[in-house]
Amino acid sequence: MKEKNTFDKIYDVVGQIPEGKVASYGQIAELAGNRRWARVVGYALHVVPDSMHLPCHRVVTKEGRVSGAFLSGGVNRQARMLEEEGVEIEEDRVDMRKYQWSKRIF
């Protein structure tokens, strides 16, 4: 039996993000085991296979800002998807106080 690797944990956490909510990289990293894995989370989502169908569009930076290298063509694409799920976007940013998925409320 093999224990889950860091990436698997990250994928697991990301897959648990409910609809209409968003999670920050640091948040996922913390839930996955260590908050310093924020960078690993970014890389994990970068190489994530489509088969996982992870809601990567619900993952944003701590500022509620969508990463620039996310989708080709522009960030607007992602903000659009979040709005469809009920997340309000303002200046390409999300109101973390209201939409961040987590117990940890600002």
Place this chain on the structure above:
DNA sequence: AACATGACATAAG
């Protein structure tokens, strides 16, 4: 094995 790169977070200046 070593080095460089990457969708971040935090601390310090």
Place this chain on the structure above:
DNA sequence: CCTTATGCCATGT
């Protein structure tokens, strides 16, 4: 607000 430095994992060369 910005830059610089450090931390972590996996991958590519």
